[in-house]
Ligand SMILES: Nc1ncnc2c1ncn2[C@@H]1O[C@H](COP(=O)(O)OP(=O)(O)OP(=O)(O)O)[C@@H](O)[C@H]1O
């Protein structure tokens with residue numbers, strides 16, 4: 234007996250044309266029926282391109298026919314605006330893939346101050362050292378920390394095409410609100426302004442050719458997160474947590490946010506796992522292993538743990554991430570291992 238899940242799983246092999254994501258994770262599959270070997274599915278596209286519809290239809294038919302026990306297959310693909318399915322405009326209909334950027338991965342957490350920005354900069358530098366072309370976008374509009382942590386305080390220059398050229402350091406291209414406002418001026422904006430700025434971080438920045446663009450998010454599930462998800466199709470999310478229950482409780486919200494918008498969760502990083510005193514004694518300030526246990530509970534990959542190291546904090550304040558200043562020391566190694574796992578996840 235074929236179940237709906239069997240059919241969904243089979244359809245996950247069908248990628249949306251031109252994307253690394255599959256049609257199921259994009260939420261295109263609206264209805265599945267299976268009876269006595271006859272499978273019928275219905276999909277709703279957010280485009281009206283006949284090529285896309287045809288390709289999805291024929292690929293889906295191919296994978297379904299290959300399933301054991303399937304004798305007949307019917308695939309209905311409704312283009313956007315098709316009269317029979319005048320569905321309300323999807324909030325994701327405005328999403329646009331950015332030419333030249335192969336993967337976009339967001340770094341998020343439920344709680345603030347758990348080390349998202351620290352993880353973002355070190356992963357960006359780590360991935361760069363592993364040979365990837367990397368960009369790092371700071372989507373924390375109110376409290377950007379990427380300029381400080383990457384040691385860059387210059388304004389973007391403007392290209393002949395009137396786009397912003399992202400400054401770079403350690404081989405990583407960077408964009409942040411911190412480059413666009415004066416010194417310590419606060420940004421006091423409402424949601425629509427945040428949305429507009431985040432759209433411009435993609436449409437008005439000359440990112441060029443990137444294997445991966447990491448996006449550092451502010452804490453929580455607010456305007457920036459929603460705007461990002463509506464602006465570009467994300468290839469995945471990385472969740473950062475500290476080991477204690479107070480942070481893990483909110484992690485579930487972060488995971489839930491990505492699931493709601495069909496963004497695959499690439500894994501969980503436990504930061505500030507433990508501290509080793511100069512005498513070599515290991516102290517688990519926030520407890521230990523909570524991240525790994527939570528990853529197992531939520532059935533997401535555990536990407537690794539990063540202990541508390543004074544060098545990590547100093548590196549952040551100095552603008553020299555530990556992955557750059559001491560790649561072979563334990564702190565740098567912890568991030569490089571996570572970068573390696575992440576790279577495999579995205580391969
Ligand atoms: N593993 C670590 N060892 C030592 N210090 C750390 C570690 N991780 C983060 N820190 C320090 O903790 C502080 C908070 O980290 P960070 O700014 O990366 O958190 P965040 O989650 O991005 O915060 P926010 O929610 O405000 O964006 C920083 O001063 C950073 O240097």
Ligand SMILES: [Mg+2]
Pocket residue numbers: 349350351373378449450451
């Ligand atoms: Mg931050």
